[in-house]
Amino acid sequence: MSHSILAASLLAAACAVTLVGCKPATETAPHAATPAQAAVQTVAAPASAPSSPLSPAAQLGAKLFFDPSLSGTGKMSCATCHDPNHAYAPANDLSVQLGGADGKVPGTRAVPTLMYKEYTNAYSDTFENPDMVSPPGPGGGLTWDGRANTIAEQAAIPLLASNEMANASKAAVVEAVQHGAHADAFRQTYGATVFDDTERAFTLVGAALQAFQVEDRSFHPYSSKFDRYRNNKLGGALTDAEIRGLRVFLDPNKGNCMACHLIGGGNDGSQDMTSDYSFAAIGVPRNMEIPANADPKYFDLGLCGPLRTDHRPGKDKGAAATCGMFKTPVLRNVATRHVFMHNGVFKSLEEVVRFYNTRDTAPEKWYPRDAKGRVNKFNDLPAPYRANLDDQMPLDLRKPGSATPMTDPEMQDLIVFLKTLTDGFVPPAGTAESGPQAHTVAEAAAVNAAANAAHKPKTP
Ligand code: HEC
Ligand code: HEC
Known part of the structure; x- marks a missing residue:
């Protein structure tokens, strides 16, 4: 059996078992496109053509993203x-980044x-899981605790956070734009009088x-x-080890x-997003490199606070049941991360x-021992949760x-597979390009517009 046929049957089996609507790729048959992809392919530019131009708002957004004058110190940009x-993650290997008024105030999260955030819908306690099998539960939203409903809303957090870009107020941000290098572009995009209404102008920075x-x-x-392999493009065949790793990833009794x-x-039209946007508590060890954790009473409990405020224990009966839950992260490009x-x-x-x-x-490998020498398992999640x-x-x-779910060679294969999720794969020399890219600018924008349209702001 060739690798691809083996994998095709492997993926087909996985799809049948879990009822996930995934389509296996084979080396000979064209990739069976999802409806969303079929729509994309009619509008996609050939791979050789330059990618479609950005809208004026997106061109402005590109300038703002790299503009340090949007921070209180004038030294820190989103980038x-x-x-x-x-x-689009940090270049250094710090657990948390430094920011704030003096550039030395530590954050509390990686x-x-x-x-690959364009499919992210607004947070809901009863989010419909895109895998179409899991029951509804907490899901969606931006940040580790889903507290921003759209990418636009999210921008307000770093702009105003005292340990990030540390602007004193929304007005300070708008003033920086109004007196900065991109004021004209801002007016051209949003109208000559855009700076007259501070609240609106701030919202448009996010937009x-x-x-x-x-x-x-x-x-x-x-x-x-992995995309190349899934889209049946030449030069994307996975190696034996990568296929074995994929199998571990999919196997309900192993990874x-x-x-x-x-x-x-996903039922949202996404393909291989490597996250279902659900929240789960997996009990990772406390990280003593985060200064906030020096306070033994401080716990980052994700959905139930402290950064997110609508599920604080005591708010309602369900709130405490969300403590310790964080959003399942996208694993695309995960091999490039430092933390x-x-x-x-x-x-x-590997860790x-x-x-x-x-x-x-072997919990003793991951958690410290208490004064009596007992392993303090789940030391970053208080016992009641x-x-x-x-x-x-x-x-x-x-x-x-007891026996581990995976053997050592299976773990090694899994890691090898995870590395196939890194973008910028260069196929072997001489490989012909075959067909359009999977996802165009127009489609990404449409997907995100639909995600945002579904969002009805919650009244606090
Ligand atoms: C000082 C470092 C820092 C800066 C500067 C910064 N961010 Fe972030 N960003 C973070 C951290 C930390 C998180 C996770 C926050 C959380 O979970 O509460 C994050 C999360 C995000 C997310 C959510 C991603 C996801 O997976 O849900 C988006 C979108 C984002 N940032 C965009 C921006 C934009 C736009 C800017 C500039 C206006 C910016 N960030 C500036 C540190 C930073
Ligand atoms: C029950 C759901 C669930 C399962 C099963 C699961 N994960 Fe996760 N994964 C999560 C959640 C939730 C997080 C974030 C947890 C946190 O930060 O506290 C996470 C985080 C990660 C991260 C860190 C990514 C980053 O950006 O920091 C990696 C890597 C990862 N998972 C890989 C895997 C692999 C490999 C497997 C299979 C062996 C797996 N996960 C199984 C839910 C899951």
């Missing part, structure tokens, strides 16, 4: 933390990639930043080896990664995979000392 050369992130191909190039990091077609998880506690992909494999079988921990494979809470 300082979201570096386009590092999948910086996520900004790539421009969103347009850039949604439209620019660099945020969703779909150019990984089971795909239970949350969705591979296949992993919401608190950046892990420093390599992450070993954690998934041995959190329960540990019932919230997800118990799906491979984190099924099995007994210490």
